[in-house]
Every structure is written in structure tokens, then in C-alpha cells.
Ligand code: HEC
């Protein structure tokens with residue numbers, strides 16, 4: 001055997017070894033794909049999900065439960081309760097047996113485009129409020145008889161609150177919690193809600209005919225503060241604010257400042273608001289936001305109003321910014337009309 005033969009033998013051995021190692025790697029990849037290792041298929045249907053009816057009566061209101069809810073517990077809850085077997089939760093996630101649930105809180109019933117909902121669910125009016133979501137998760141078949149969601153329900157109210165808290169985080173602009181009845185509400189929403197329910201007009205003046213006190217404050221108003229007030233006050237539960245945004249319970253508000261009353265085409269306004277002459281000047285918005293029911297008796301906007309002129313000014317300043325060409329701010333003396 002000459003050295004050539006030896007070299008060939010060594011080379012053959014090396015090649016065989018490399019091929020063997022390589023095939024080992026490949027077969028590893030074929031036989032042990034990571035995705036199958038986990039428990040993707042396992043569905044932990046909870047044992048407690050059956051008896052939804054009996055304890056329902058003595059439950060505290062959902063607003064109170066939400067105050068002590070924990071979205072991290074809720075995220076674990078949708079796994080342990082088996083929701084993840086049928087639902088995805090990420091933005092843009094695909095439908096499974098059930099629809100994707102990103103942005104469901106505050107959205108309409110049947111919020112996912114392209115998903116084939118039952119008429120039972122699709123026929124429900126209004127948005128997914130916290131109260132509605134609470135009833136639904138307690139017992140879907142009672143909330144929407146004929147629903148396609150084959151799920152008995154969650155009897156534990158705190159578990160529902162945790163899950164609802166988690167669902168509410170799945171949004172760019174989470175819908176604020178409803179005000180808790182007692183001391184349970186956190187400080188900022190509570191202050192905001194106090195502002196929103198004036199028991200008497202500020203300064204004892206004539207509110208609905210007056211207005212205008214916020215207009216004088218516009219020059220020093222903060223659109224950023226207005227934006228966060230609109231979140232705290234719950235405006236965004238009913239209104240979208242982005243350009244081309246969809247109507248919810250209320251119309252989309254992009255570009256409303258300077259537009260005629262009932263500005264949004266395709267939204268079914270009340271006759272009360274449609275019948276108003278003129279446009280949304282700063283002064284008119286000020287009166288409206290002070291007390292919608294006084295400004296347009298019979299309006300569909302169920303909102304008490306904002307008593308604090310500073311808060312109204314901030315909100316109006318933010319509404320003004322929702323435009324490609326914001327209306328000019330009023331000058332100190334001629335504070336009546338935008339533009
Ligand atoms: C067996 C599959 C299944 C399970 C488990 C399940 N769901 Fe559903 N879910 C559905 C289906 C199907 C629908 C659509 C119902 C219809 O159209 O009537 C739905 C609808 C919903 C909706 C309404 C969505 C919308 O766009 O209006 C919410 C919210 C929801 N599910 C939450 C949950 C939560 C939270 C859990 C766990 C506690 C859960 N689901 C468990 C199948 C399931």
C-alpha cells in the first residue's frame with residue numbers, strides 16, 4: 001500500500017465522518033423540531049368552569065374587581081382557562097377556532113374583520129364594555145344564546161377581572177377602566193370623573209348659555225394634557241381620533257374643529273345634534289363639552305360633561321391638533337370663531 005492509498009483511505013474516512021456528523025445534524029433537525037417539544041396542543045380546560053350560575057348574585061361590580069385586578073395574572077389566566085386553545089392575542093394574530101382578541105375591549109361585538117361570527121354575537125349592539133365582557137365570560141351561552149364559543153364560562157369573578165384587565169392591555173390606546181363605586185378607583189381617573197359630573201356649574205354662572213371661559217384659556221392649553229384627559233374621561237371608549245378612523249359608539253373625531261355640527265359622513269347622529277346650525281367653533285365645543293345634554297337636548301352622547309374649564313381647554317386644544325391644517329388659535333380679543 002503506497003502513500004497514495006493511505007491518503008485515499010484517510011480522506012475516505014474523513015469524508016465518511018463528516019457526512020455522518022452532517023447527517024446527524026440534519027436528522028436532529030428533522031426528528032426534534034422545537035415546536036413540537038412544547039405543549040402547544042395541550043388544552044387545560046379548567047375544572048371550575050362549569051358552575052357559573054349560583055354565585056353570580058353576590059358578586060361585587062366589575063369596576064371594583066378591576067381595581068384590584070392584575071393583567072399578569074390575566075395573561076396566565078387565558079392559558080390556564082384554555083382560551084389560548086381557540087384565540088390568539090397578539091396584534092394582527094390569526095383567527096383560530098375563535099377570533100384574534102387584540103383590541104377587543106371597547107371594540108364592537110364581532111370586532112375582528114373577516115372572522116365568521118355567529119349572528120348571536122354579531123347581533124349584539126354596542127361596544128365590548130367591561131360590564132358586557134364580564135357577563136360574556138361568566139357564561140357565553142347566556143350572554144349570546146346561540147354563540148359559537150363552546151365554553152362554559154368562568155365562575156370566579158376575580159379571575160374574570162384579571163382576564164379582562166389583560167385583554168384591556170392588548171391595544172394601542174387601552175380603554176380606561178370604569179370608575180369604581182367606592183374608594184377603589186386610582187387617583188387620576190377619580191379626579192377626572194369628578195370633573196366629568198358637575199353637580200353645579202362652575203362659579204355658579206349660567207353654564208349652557210355661557211361657555212367661552214375655556215376659550216380664553218386655549219392660548220395656554222396643553223394638547224398633551226388634553227390627550228391624557230380624553231383617555232381618563234373615557235372619550236376614547238366611544239370615539240376614534242385617528243384620520244380615517246372608524247366610528248364607534250360616537251363618530252370619529254379627526255378634524256372636527258371648524259367643521260359643521262354632525263361633521264362625520266356616514267355616522268347616524270341624533271336629530272338634536274344634526275339640527276344645530278353653524279360649526280364647531282371653539283366656543284361651541286366649549287359649551288358642548290361643559291354639558292352635552294344642555295347644549296343639544298336629546299343628544300346621543302351619554303356623557304355628563306367636563307366642569308373644569310382648564311380641562312375643557314386642554315381637550316379642545318388636543319382636538320384642534322387632530323388635523324392636517326389645525327384651525328388657528330383664537331386671539332385674545334376675537335376669541336369666538338376658529339379661522
Ligand atoms: C373552544 C374554543 C374557545 C375557547 C376555549 C374560548 N373561546 Fe372565545 N370565542 C370562540 C369562538 C368560536 C368565538 C366567536 C363566537 C361567536 O361568533 O358566536 C369566540 C369569541 C370570543 C370573544 C368575542 C370576540 C369579538 O370579536 O367580539 C371574546 C372576547 C372571547 N371569545 C374571549 C375568550 C376568553 C377570554 C376565553 C377563555 C376564558 C375564551 N374566549 C375561550 C371560541 C373559544
Ligand code: HEC
Nearest residue numbers: 234235238249250261262263264269270273299300301303
Ligand atoms: C358613551 C360614549 C361617549 C363618550 C364617553 C363621549 N362621547 Fe362624544 N359623542 C358620542 C356620541 C354618541 C356622539 C353623537 C351625538 C349625537 O348624535 O347626538 C358624540 C359626539 C361628539 C362630538 C360631535 C362630533 C360631530 O361630528 O359633530 C364631539 C366633538 C365629541 N363627541 C367629543 C367628545 C369628547 C371630547 C369626549 C370626552 C370628554 C366625548 N365625546 C365622550 C359618544 C360619546
